[in-house]
Every structure is written in structure tokens, then in C-alpha cells.
Amino acid sequence: GDSVTQMEGPVTLSEEAFLTINCTYTATGYPSLFWYVQYPGEGLQLLLKATKADDKGSNKGFEATYRKETTSFHLEKGSVQVSDSAVYFCALRYGNNRLAFGKGNQVVVIP
Amino acid sequence: ETGVTQTPRHLVMGMTNKKSLKCEQHLGHNAMYWYKQSAKKPLELMFVYNFKEQTENNSVPSRFSPECPNSSHLFLHLHTLQPEDSALYLCASSQDGPGQRGGRSGELFFGEGSRLTVL
Numbered sequence: 001g002d003s004v005t006q007m008e009g010p011v012t013l014s015e016e017a018f019l020t021i022n023c024t025y026t027a028t029g030y031p032s033l034f035w036y037v038q039y040p041g042e043g044l045q046l047l048l049k050a051t052k053a054d055d056k057g058s059n060k061g062f063e064a065t066y067r068k069e070t071t072s073f074h075l076e077k078g079s080v081q082v083s084d085s086a087v088y089f090c091a092l093r094y095g096n097n098r099l100a101f102g103k104g105n106q107v108v109v110i111p
Numbered sequence: 112e113t114g115v116t117q118t119p120r121h122l123v124m125g126m127t128n129k130k131s132l133k134c135e136q137h138l139g140h141n142a143m144y145w146y147k148q149s150a151k152k153p154l155e156l157m158f159v160y161n162f163k164e165q166t167e168n169n170s171v172p173s174r175f176s177p178e179c180p181n182s183s184h185l186f187l188h189l190h191t192l193q194p195e196d197s198a199l200y201l202c203a204s205s206q207d208g209p210g211q212r213g214g215r216s217g218e219l220f221f222g223e224g225s226r227l228t229v230l
Contacts, residue, residue: 034218043113043201043221044154089154096166097142097205099219101154 002027002094004073006102014110015082021075021105023064023090031092033057033066033073034099038087047075047088085109114138117202117222124192125230132187132225134202141206143185144219145177148199160185192229199224 007022025033032051036044048057053068062077073090090102115136124130136143145157159167160179174196176188185202203219 041223043115043117043203043223044219045113045221046218049218098156098159098167103151103153 002031002092002100004090004092004100004102006090006105010106010108012108012110013080016079017109019075019077019080019084019107021088021090021107023073023075023102025071025073025090025092027071027092027094030068031094033064034091034093035062035064035073035075036089036091036101038089038104040086044089080107080109082109082111113220113222115202115204115220115222117200117225119225120223121226121228123228123230124189126192126194128192129188129190131189132200132202132227134185134187134222136183136185136202136204136220138204138220139206140204140220141182142204143179143182144203144205145185145187146201146203146221148201148224154201158187189227192227194229197227197229199226 004023004025034049035047037047038044047062048059048064050057050066053066056063056065062075064073064075066073085108087104087106089104091099093099118133142161144159147155147157156169157171158177163179174191178186201224202222205219
């Protein structure tokens with residue numbers, strides 16, 4: 001079935017460093033793709049999305065480009081802040097408005 | 112504040128107890144969802160309700176019993192749970208939910224979750 005795979009393990013980096021979190025997907029057709037973020041003690045919230053190939057989603061300095069040829073939707077930010085510390089989930093939409101989520105990546109930004 | 116409120120935020124229960132989780136959405140959405148979030152596992156979709164009707168049950172054990180009295184409220188009744196059921200239970204809602212024609216935004220609005228510990 002349709003699924004997403006995120007890179008293993010937490011990500012720890014220093015403030016102002018470049019962040020990349022990898023996400024690849026397996027799907028029939030071309031599903032919409034999403035990144036959700038979960039700050040400590042909170043639920044998930046939509047960070048950005050892309051609905052077709054070559055679309056770039058962006059929000060709060062984060063970007064992700066829908067790459068059909070590599071079936072990827074990697075999340076990037078050029079200069080992270082401590083406030084970006086959170087868990088990031090990649091997701092795709094399938095069927096009747098269902099979302100399949102990846103396992104999530106814990107990002108810790110050190111001052 | 113996402114417009115989706117879950118109570119209680121934390122719950123500790125024994126395996127023989129009966130308890131309920133509550134979710135309320137103030138967004139006027141027509142679809143509501145229960146997800147289970149366990150450590151190091153993808154979010155698991157448990158139940159989906161659309162216009163108060165259950166449209167999906169992902170092989171969830173019967174010790175979890177959902178109830179949706181109206182489009183704004185969703186409950187998860189718990190009884191005779193197991194320690195492995197300990198997890199964060201997330202409620203979500205969306206507009207243009209499953210089965211709706213036109214405009215499937217895919218954006219789910221989540222509550223903050225109910226952290227359940229089964230002893």
C-alpha cells in the first residue's frame with residue numbers, strides 16, 4: 001500500500017545550521033504530500049504541503065519539493081533556531097482523504 | 112490552539128478499569144479521527160467518522176470502542192486494556208472528509224493528545 005519512509009534516528013544540530021530530513025514515498029499515482037510538525041506537548045500541525053510533481057511547499061523558512069523522479073519530498077531549512085526543536089512527520093494522502101505518516105524525526109537544536 | 116480539544120491530557124488506568132477519552136472540535140468540520148501514537152512507530156489510524164457515521168475501523172481491538180454522538184464530539188471508550196496500549200491518543204478533524212465530493216484539502220487539525228498509561 002501507499003507509504004512514506006523517513007530517515008532513521010533523531011537529528012541534533014546547532015543553531016543556524018542547515019537542516020535536511022529525508023522522506024521518500026511509495027504510491028500508485030501522484031499523491032499529495034505533507035510535512036507535519038509536533039512541538040513538545042502539542043498535537044501535530046501542518047507545516048507545508050505539495051499537491052503535484054515539482055511543486056514546492058514552504059512555510060516558516062522550511063521548504064520541500066515534490067520530486068516525482070526520485071519519489072521524494074525532503075524537508076530543508078537553511079538556518080534552524082532553537083524554537084524549531086520538534087518532531088517532524090512526512091505524510092501522503094491516499095484513498096478517501098486518508099493520511100499515511102512516516103515514523104517521524106526528532107529534531108533537537110542546540111543553542 | 113488548533114480548535115480541537117482533548118480531555119483528559121493524561122490518564123493512568125489499570126487493566127480492569129473503564130475510562131473514556133473525549134474530543135471536541137470547534138471548527139465546524141464533518142470528519143473526525145482517532146490516531147494512536149506509539150514511540151518509534153508511525154501514527155496509526157484507528158477510526159474515522161464522517162457525519163457521525165463510522166467509515167473506517169482499522170482492525171482495532173474491541174477493547175477500544177468509539178462513539179460519535181454528533182459532528183463535534185468524539186469519544187474513545189476504553190476497557191480491559193493491556194500495557195501495550197499505553198500511548199498518546201490523538202484526535203483530529205477535517206473538512207471535506209471521506210466521501211465528500213470536491214475539495215479534499217487533506218489538512219487534518221489535531222488535538223494535543225491524551226497520554227494513556229496502562230498499568
